[in-house]
Amino acid sequence: MLALRGAVLAAFTSASAEDGPAIPYVAPDVTGLHFVETFDADVWSRWKHSTAEKYNGKFEVTTRTPEALLGDVALKVSEAARHYGTAAKFEPIAVQQKGAFAVQFEARFEDGLSCGGSYIKLFDSEGRPSDAFDSDTRYVVMFGPDKCGGTNKVHFIFQHKNPVTGKWEEKHLQTPPSVPMDRRTHLYGLFIRSDNSFEVHVDGEKKASGSLLKDMQPPVNPPKEIDDPSDQKPSNWVDEAKIDDPDASKPDDWDEDAPFQIPDPSASMPSGWLEDELAKIPDPKSQRPADWDDEEDGEWEAPIIDNPKCSVGCGKWEAPRINNPNYKGKWYAPKIDNPAYIGEWKPRQIDNPEYFVDENPYMLPTIDSVGIDIWTMDKGIMFDNIVVDSNPEKVIAFGQATFKVRSDIEAKQDKSASGQGMFSKALDTVLENPVPVLVTVLALLVGSFLLCCRGGAGSPAQPVTEGEPTPQRKKLSEYKKARSDSPSRKRDDAQADSAEASDGPAAAQPAESEEKKEEGGLAATLAQED
Known part of the structure; x- marks a missing residue:
């Protein structure tokens, strides 16, 4: 049955594609960019699948369905419910003083995205081969879409080294943008500049921005003072500002059991109300059909109708309910100021032994590799046109020259495919x-x-x-x-x-x-x- 469906849809899709707006693919101009991966030519001479045991999925290099740029290929997640890991090296790049950093790539969810990641990691291989890349490899920047359950965000995370302790800490964008949920290609860009400002773009539009010093969580620079971990609240410390009035008592006439509503004592049964009559009766005008067969059709019963005698009302009469004027609910003692109140307790502050100040977190450490380490419940996730450079404007221009053409065609294909859906x-x-x-x-x-x-x-x-x-x-x-x-x-x-x-x-x-x-x-x- 599935094979039949596939054959019918394939024929329909093929017929629709004949009139589609696709155009031949032309490799983009990558002159002057530090690293560009379009997944053309011999991809697996540059990219290596991770040899770690957990990565049971293998990427494919193939065209999209449908194609917008005929013959253009991308890196594709071919099977659902698997871990995928692959990486490639390039010439090292480091953000120098007064420098900048930019990374950009395209991602598409051909079969939708219910639960999975489509982000990339930029890291320092430290001389290790690309196939040694795995989830434990320390990255410098992690960027891109991720959606599963309550998570729906375009990640921006960078790792920063504490110069006092030597520990690396993840710094997360506090308010990341959400992921577009259609099945078209989308362009994701991250741009960091020498004033510590950053921008996250989706399809060439700024969706989030801020400062590395103010808008990351936890903050890049730790607090100068911290709570003393050895300080404890005294056992006799009173931090309740209000207490029940010990002199108050429940009034004698306070009835906690009185109901919230009672029957209206002033109401009486309307004249003409028939308590002995049924509100619904069998229709006396209905007759058994001449061709009714009890053996075939079951025992015949007249349809039920409203009792015409019940113009005022029928059945047991009950008075309407009103709010009980004597209702008071549960009694509580009134609150008064606590005479023993000392105040809210806080531990004393001490100097933070891990305190430091980095005024230039934009100066990222050396990066010489890009990797994809994802787990997904969906297949059909595609990556293309990964760019890394120190000039954000050049990277943005590259995206305009490559992504916009594809995006416009896919929009037209969506309209022509509405009948196919x-x-x-x-x-x-x-x-x-x-x-x-x-x-x-x-x-x-x-x-x-x-x-x-x-x-x-x-x-x-x-x-x-x-x-x-x-x-x-x-x-x-x-x-x-x-x-x-x-x-x-x-x-x-x-x-x-x-x-x-x-x-x-x-x-x-x-x-x-x-x-x-x-x-x-x-x-x-x-x-x-x-």
Whole structure:
């Protein structure tokens, strides 16, 4: 069934692509840039997969689907629910005094992004080969999209060395921008300048900015004083500013059990209210249809209607409820100032032994490698056009020259593919529920045939009042019951119960059929774009 769906969609996509706006790929001009990776030519002579055991996923170099620039390739996550690790070296770059730093790359989620990262790490290899790169490799900058559960951000993290202790600490952007959730290519840029300012761009637009000295958490420079870890609050310290008044007592007439609402004592049963009558009765005007068969259609019952005698009301009358004027609720003693209150206790301050001041955190240490270390529950994540340089303006210009062309084409492809998304959704519904769909179609055909036959009979049709259980309604209810009892429906329910009961690692991995269901689905596409 999945193969059939794929074949139909492939034919439809191919037909649509013939009229698409794609243009041939032309390799960009990289003159004057420190490092650029377009993933052209012999990629695996430059990039090496990590040899660490945890990395069970292997990147591929392939074209996009659909293509905007015909023949352009990128680095692609080929399988879901795997760890991926790869790295490449370049000539070392270090931010000198009055210098700057820029990194930029493109990322695309061809199959959407439900849980996974698509960030890169820039680090100093310290002479180690690229295949030694793994999650424990200390990076200088980590930058790019990450989404899973409550996390939805474009990371900007850099590691800073404390000159007193020699320890490296991560400094996180406090207010990172969110990740675009459509399936187009997006451009991510980070630009750091010599005044310690930084900017995070998405698609060439500034989405976050700030100062390395003020807008990172924890701060680059630690506090001059810290709490004395040996200082403890005295046992007789009183830090409660208010206490219950010890002289107060609950008043004698305070009833804590009085209800919040009571029946209105001033209300009386309206004239004409019939307590002995039912509000609903069988319709006395309804008659058993002449062609009703108890064995086939069940015991006939007249439809239920409102009792015409109940113009005022029927049944047991109850007075409307009003707020109880005697309600007071639970009694609490009033609060008074605590005569023993000393104040809020704080430990005494001492000089921070790890204190230092770095006025130039923009001067990043040496970087000579770029790596991708991600875990993802989605396939189809693509990386392209990674740029590292000391001139932010040149990097921004490169992005304008490469990304904008692709972005404009993908926007046009999205519009032309809107009909394909609706077709894919309808096809998914039919192919994933073949038995119910077939039974529904047959039931509609049979029902139409029977109605036509009855409409042409010699005897006039028996009038049916609203709510009367006709034979067609009876047969429809039998069909629904048969559908719910069908082996395929029970098997689906059992699989759902099994998936909910599972809490092992396998539960986190989407089944292949679920991945196929999600592909091309209009609902999934709209959810990602929103």
